[in-house]
Amino acid sequence: MKPNVCLYDTTLRDGTQGEGVSLSVEDKVKIALRLDQFGIDFIEGGWPGSNPKDMAFFERMKEVKLQNATITAFGSTCRPLVAAADDENLRALLESGVKAVAIFGKSWDLHVTDALKTTLDENIRMVSDSVRFLKSQGLTVLFLAEHFFDGYKANPVYALRVLEAAESAGADWIVLCDTNGGTLPHEVYEIVKTVKGSLQVKLGIHPHNDCELAVANAIAAVQAGAEQVQGTTNGIGERCGNVNLVSVIPNLQLKLGYSCVEPEQLQQLTKLSRFVAEVCNMAMPNNQPFVGNSAFAHKGGIHVSAVLKDPKTYEHIEPELIGNKRRVLVSELSGQSNLLAKTDELDINVELDKQEAREIIQRIKEREFQGYQYEGAEASLSLMLLAAGGKLEQLFTLDSFKILMEKSADRSILSEATVKLQVNGQLVHTAAEGNGPVNALDNALRKALETHFPCLAEMQLTDYKVRVLDESGATAAKVRVLIESGRNGEKWSTVGVSTNVIEASWEALVDSIRYLLWKEGCKLSEPEEKVEARAGIVNH
Numbered sequence: 001m002k003p004n005v006c007l008y009d010t011t012l013r014d015g016t017q018g019e020g021v022s023l024s025v026e027d028k029v030k031i032a033l034r035l036d037q038f039g040i041d042f043i044e045g046g047w048p049g050s051n052p053k054d055m056a057f058f059e060r061m062k063e064v065k066l067q068n069a070t071i072t073a074f075g076s077t078c079r080p081l082v083a084a085a086d087d088e089n090l091r092a093l094l095e096s097g098v099k100a101v102a103i104f105g106k107s108w109d110l111h112v113t114d115a116l117k118t119t120l121d122e123n124i125r126m127v128s129d130s131v132r133f134l135k136s137q138g139l140t141v142l143f144l145a146e147h148f149f150d151g152y153k154a155n156p157v158y159a160l161r162v163l164e165a166a167e168s169a170g171a172d173w174i175v176l177c178d179t180n181g182g183t184l185p186h187e188v189y190e191i192v193k194t195v196k197g198s199l200q201v202k203l204g205i206h207p208h209n210d211c212e213l214a215v216a217n218a219i220a221a222v223q224a225g226a227e228q229v230q231g232t233t234n235g236i237g238e239r240c241g242n243v244n245l246v247s248v249i250p251n252l253q254l255k256l257g258y259s260c261v262e263p264e265q266l267q268q269l270t271k272l273s274r275f276v277a278e279v280c281n282m283a284m285p286n287n288q289p290f291v292g293n294s295a296f297a298h299k300g301g302i303h304v305s306a307v308l309k310d311p312k313t314y315e316h317i318e319p320e321l322i323g324n325k326r327r328v329l330v331s332e333l334s335g336q337s338n339l340l341a342k343t344d345e346l347d348i349n350v351e352l353d354k355q356e357a358r359e360i361i362q363r364i365k366e367r368e369f370q371g372y373q374y375e376g377a378e379a380s381l382s383l384m385l386l387a388a389g390g391k392l393e394q395l396f397t398l399d400s401f402k403i404l405m406e407k408s409a410d411r412s413i414l415s416e417a418t419v420k421l422q423v424n425g426q427l428v429h430t431a432a433e434g435n436g437p438v439n440a441l442d443n444a445l446r447k448a449l450e451t452h453f454p455c456l457a458e459m460q461l462t463d464y465k466v467r468v469l470d471e472s473g474a475t476a477a478k479v480r481v482l483i484e485s486g487r488n489g490e491k492w493s494t495v496g497v498s499t500n501v502i503e504a505s506w507e508a509l510v511d512s513i514r515y516l517l518w519k520e521g522c523k524l525s526e527p528e529e530k531v532e533a534r535a536g537i538v539n540h
């Protein structure tokens with residue numbers, strides 16, 4: 001039976017040392033609660049001696065009850081030539097009201113002489129005095145040996161002396177830090193093994209990701225005997241980040257048989273990662289291992305065909321174990337298997353046989369050659385499948401639209417769109433202004449349709465992206481427009497392609513509306529008088 005591995009999350013301290021990351025006190029509290037729920041053992045809240053926000057966080061946490069985790073405050077050892085009991089930073093740790101503290105000290109002789117500008121013996125005194133003082137105050141003390149691996153390689157005798165000082169002063173944990181993130185997994189393994197043979201105290205590892213090896217380093221350390229991993233959720237942190245606990249945890253638990261959290265908590269991993277990304281206002285890459293949107297997305301026809309027979313053929317774990325899900329993408333690289341699987345996934349109640357699916361895939365391939373892309377526009381794909389299955393009613397058709405733009409000397413710019421549609425056998429003619437041609441067109445189209453289909457009033461355009469497809473064509477090039485629309489928290493995306501950006505936008509807009517009307521099960525059944533009563537509409 002493999003031992004438990006203790007999880008120490010420093011998103012709220014080392015994570016905020018990542019460029020562009022800034023959390024409010026309330027953001028920190030939200031993340032702490034979520035980490036606690038997930039099953040993290042230690043949550044490092046910040047450095048109370050370093051700024052008022054972190055101090056406020058610890059004050060706030062005095063009112064918050066956690067179920068599982070211990071909140072820790074971070075700080076340094078006392079300053080050179082200052083007694084621990086008189087050191088401001090250590091006093092701030094005590095005032096934070098926590099039960100556990102993590103203090104970092106120098107273990108690389110270069111740092112002692114060149115950064116601290118003190119003697120090797122005085123540094124040993126600082127470590128020992130600081131740990132002993134904090135222990136005398138009844139705290140759990142984690143001693144973080146900063147730059148331990150570089151220090152050990154430069155001067156192993158001194159690096160070990162620092163650890164021995166912390167151990168004999170009573171540290172509960174000694175955490176070996178790969179502060180510069182430059183150590184390789186085989187070195188981590190050897191060094192942790194050696195330290196394990198020299199000390200009795202429990203060891204932890206705190207790797208950084210400068211060589212993109214932090215996860216491998218954390219695993220190597222655990223295999224060599226470390227019992228705690230310190231990292232951040234999503235790997236945020238100074239420079240290239242800290243080790244990503246979101247990858248460490250499933251590797252340790254699902255691949256190596258260590259126990260980190262309960263299996264039900266592990267199923268919350270994807271949600272945890274996305275929640276923290278949202279609070280940190282960070283876009284997570286789709287190809288993020290384990291929890292990314294694409295981590296279990298299958299695109300190649302060969303892959304999909306095999307996954308449908310047995311998911312193990314192209315998946316290293318079951319996505320449900322960590323709360324992610326399998327997805328099938330439809331594109332020019334698809335075979336009929338992709339389309340049949342996607343039709344099930346989209347839940348659109350369309351039955352296709354293999355031959356029909358092959359014909360639609362052929363159309364998709366031709367359209368992708370023209371510039372369409374359906375991976376990011378699943379609502380347009382659904383409409384294509386519904387039409388092929390005879391399940392899509394034509395609720396309106398375009399006669400024509402016109403757009404006028406006027407730029408006046410006072411610098412104001414006006415866009416006005418006029419739209420003529422056939423709805424319910426009648427010509428509907430509307431005009432609307434907007435703060436750009438696409439917005440004006442959107443407004444005119446909705447005005448024409450809203451009386452028949454009131455649900456359109458709740459639909460919003462949430463994103464609009466234009467991509468030039470053939471740069472050599474300059475302003476005459478083809479463009480692809482992707483529109484994301486939303487209603488009551490639900491989102492869907494549609495696509496349009498043309499050499500004219502307005503026409504491409506129209507195509508995507510119309511798809512977006514058609515999709516909503518289909519979802520709502522809209523039919524043309526309203527009485528004639530109601531249609532005529534519409535304000536601002538001219539009937540011919």
Ligand SMILES: CC(=O)SCCNC(=O)CCNC(=O)[C@H](O)C(C)(C)COP(=O)(O)OP(=O)(O)OC[C@H]1O[C@@H](n2cnc3c(N)ncnc32)[C@H](O)[C@@H]1OP(=O)(O)O
Pocket residue numbers: 014017047049050051076077078079080104105106115116117146179
């Ligand atoms: C590896 C890590 O991630 S360690 C954590 C790094 N995180 C941060 O630095 C974020 C928060 N830091 C801060 O707000 C500020 O740097 C403070 C409040 C801690 C210190 O600010 P200042 O007193 O103005 O000092 P400054 O930041 O310029 O320099 C750091 C000082 O700490 C000293 N120091 C560095 N490590 C240690 C240590 N382990 N023990 C004691 N002192 C240390 C340095 O020698 C330097 O002292 P000096 O001013 O006498 O040269």
Ligand SMILES: CC(=O)C(=O)O
Pocket residue numbers: 014104144145146147177178179206208
């Ligand atoms: C202490 C710490 O954060 C580090 O060494 O990276």
